[in-house]
Amino acid sequence: MKNPLLIFSILLTFSICSAQTDYNLDFETLENDTAKGWEVFGTGNHKIIFDTIAAQNGSISGAIESVDEKEDFKALSFKIPSDFSGKRIKLSGYVKTENVAGGWAGLWMRIDPQVSFDNMESRGITGTTDWKRYEIELNFDQSAKTIVVGGLLVGTGKMWVDNLEVTIDGKQLGKAPKKELSLAEKDIEFDTGSNIIFPKLDEPLLTNLELLGKVWGFLKYYHPEIGTGNYNWDYELFRILPNYLEAKTKTQRDDILLNWIHSFGEIKICKSCKELDKDAFLVPDLEWIESTELSSELKEQLKFIQQNRFQGDHFYVKLNPGVQNPSFKNENSYESMPYPDAGFRLLTLYKYWNMIQYYFPYKHITEKDWSTTLKDYVPAFINASNELEFELATVKIIGDVKDTHANLWGGNNVIKEERGTNYPPVHVRFIENKLVVTDYYNPEMESDIGLKAGDVITKINGISVEKLIAEKLPFYPASNYTTQLRDISQDLLRSNSQSLNLNYIRDSDELSKNIPLFDIKDLNYYNWYRQEPDAKSFKLMDDNIGYINLKNIKEDDIDLIKKEFKDTKGIIVDIRNYPSTFVVFSLGGFFVSNNTEFVKFTKGNPDYPGEFTFTEPLKIDNDRSSYEGKKIVVLVNELSQSQAEYTAMAFRASDKTTIVGSTTAGADGNVSAFMLPGGMRTMISGIGVYYPDGTETQGVGILPDVRILPTIQGIKDGTDEPLEKAIDIINKS
16 A cells, blocks of 8 residues: 555645634534535545534544545545644544455544654554544654644545544643744744845846855855744845845945845854864865855855854754754745745745755765756746746756655646646556556556557657657656656656557557547556555465565565575565565565675764765674575666665675666665745655765666566566566576
């Protein structure tokens, strides 16, 4: 059930309902046959009912009922503004179920932005049950902006939810302490717009706006008063811009910047500020201070701030405990402005560029020189004439960082609408650098549609596939070209039309066909990507070879695998997917003969933004029941991403392991989310991931020891060449 939940997590960034002061958590208040304040989202074709018969309390409950056998999800959701304080927040409520299968029912709660989340997946309710009280409890802190709660049905059946209550540290919300707002949070002057009007963008002005963006970002992460939260740093940009845009000379420009810095008060000598770590892997890129033609006074002031920078609990960023990836706090997404004005659009560019400048662990290996990127994008953001152009400019600069974890979500998602709301009945993939039909989402459609596995699509509505790729490539963020093609392939046959004309090659024949497109709800689209929920994750193949598919693995499977596969000739671990459970150490310890280092990380430093240092290498410890077979073969391809790549790195630590397949997605490490104006959200790989010898994985991915890719003939024949190669390697070992 992995994919629907990933989508579930992403969809929670949608604006769900307006702020309420009288929470309708018992569904008792109806408006036009809908419970007041409640909204619905999800991929499933489910009915939402406000039931006046089956209520646990009062006379009405909320209910979700599936109408077909598709195992998608639907959620009821209610949004509460976070205007209170505390440490622990609890959602309690009653759930009743009927014939829930292929997933689960339960409560869910998320603390936004990106604070904490729980949807009862690990303890979900299945089958038929009577009313019972359930609870979710999460950590809570001052960075929370909203709390979103509700009921969820994944799979088929029916569930009812009623009588919800939210408490903070055991107190009802009305009796909880009010949140103490920082000075930055109290500043609401520009909540409805920046009021900035830009003159014509000539070269001198572009240079000045580039400089302002760099100074603004430097002060955001370095200046003590900004780090303390005494200023709304987004809005301070709008306060300086009117005068700054009027500057006629460099002297005037620099004086405006200098006076602006002085307006935030005297900076005290920092006695706790440390020098750069002598072993730092990356150092702050502040060369622009020296290379830009600035007045000596401005240069000295910026250097003084660098030497006496903020230390401690920064208002805008902290490192998460344990993993140490950055958590970007107090970043307002301005979700009420899906197409923000020009001032906010420039702010979007400044916020994103500086986040990458100081906290992206792979900035040094982006294809473009990041120091020049800011100026290049100023016209695109300021001149974006509509919501689509704004989103395209944003996703394009995100693409420049070459990180498969990075993309654009939320907002009104105009890009998604532009790509098309109707989907093809066939799955396609790039095989041998050609767009190839590989399967049907609904096999019963094949006789009517007429395309066959192995057909090579050459043109779509008369436009060559090569031309379409060239046009779309800049708008598909990914760490490498292979992964860009992976993502583009999912969208090439999408359209807002009801059909597409395809030119394709079958064997040596050149053919043409119109194919119908479908609403995604009419296709087995999401289910196609995952196994059935009860499918076994491992099996014994011919020749005494064990096979493990991490796509559906459960923690309970590990002991059984160790027992049943201990005496096999070899084991194949298929990670051409996203592992459903974290098995790096539990299964990795079975594969290694000795305690073995397999990875080390780089982490940022909010006390010296831009500095990255290596952690000590991490080991996999032998679990004293080592696998005694001769060979372990790990299968990877472009679908192996993040946790899948980390898992492959861990299994590679065994001296018995051979990696077989093709280039992986090249995006490892825990992700960090970042909110952007327009109600948008992006992410980055928040830590650098390296082999113990310092070899990079970002972009490169997990390089196979034996490179073998699927072929068009293999697709036609229904054979899995990488799997066949794995079997051959084990049999010959």
